[in-house]
Amino acid sequence: MPRYMISFDDGSMDHIAEADWPAVGEAAHAVVREAKDAGVWIFGGGILRQQATMVAVDGAVSMGPVPETKAVIGGFSIIEVASREQALVWAARIAKSCRCTQEVREIMFDPES
Numbered sequence: 001m002p003r004y005m006i007s008f009d010d011g012s013m014d015h016i017a018e019a020d021w022p023a024v025g026e027a028a029h030a031v032v033r034e035a036k037d038a039g040v041w042i043f044g045g046g047i048l049r050q051q052a053t054m055v056a057v058d059g060a061v062s063m064g065p066v067p068e069t070k071a072v073i074g075g076f077s078i079i080e081v082a083s084r085e086q087a088l089v090w091a092a093r094i095a096k097s098c099r100c101t102q103e104v105r106e107i108m109f110d111p112e113s
Contacts, residue, residue, distance in 0.1 A: 001082055001108040002081065002082075002106055002107075002109070003042060003078060003079065003080045003103055003106070004081065004087035004105065005076055005078055005105050006076065006077045006078075006102050006103065006104050007074075007075065007076040007105075008076075008098065008100050008102055009071040009072065009103075010049055010074035010075065011021055011047045011074065012074055012101065013042050013098060013099065014097055015099070015100075027096075027097035027098075028094070028097045031093050032044065032077075034093070035077070040076070040086075040090065041078075041079060042078040042080055043077075043078045044076055044077035045075065045076070045110060046074065047074055047075060047076070049074070051073075052064040052072070077090075077094060078107070087104050091104045
C-alpha cells in the first residue's frame with residue numbers, strides 16, 4: 001500500500017495566537033488518534049525551529065539549511081493508505097486541525113525499508 005508524507009512549512013503556524021495553542025494541539029492529537037485507530041498512521045511530528053546541521057557525503061559538517069532552500073519542513077505525518085484520494089482526505093483533516101495548508105507527496109516504494 002502506498003505511503004504519503006503530509007507536511008507543512010516551518011512558519012505556517014505562526015499566525016496562531018498563543019491562547020489558541022492548546023486547542024490546536026488537542027485537535028491535531030485527535031486526528032492522530034483517529035489515524036491510528038484507522039490503521040493508517042506510521043509516524044509524524046513537529047520539527048523544532050532551529051538551524052539545521054548539514055552532513056555532506058564526505059562526512060563534512062556545516063550549518064544549514066542549504067542557502068538555495070526557500071522553505072523547510074515544520075512538521076510532517078507519514079500515513080499508509082490505499083490511494084492518493086484517501087491521503088488527501090487525511091491531509092484535509094490535518095490542515096483543519098493545524099490551521100495551515102498541508103503538502104501531500106507519495107513516498108517512493110523501497111522493499112528494503
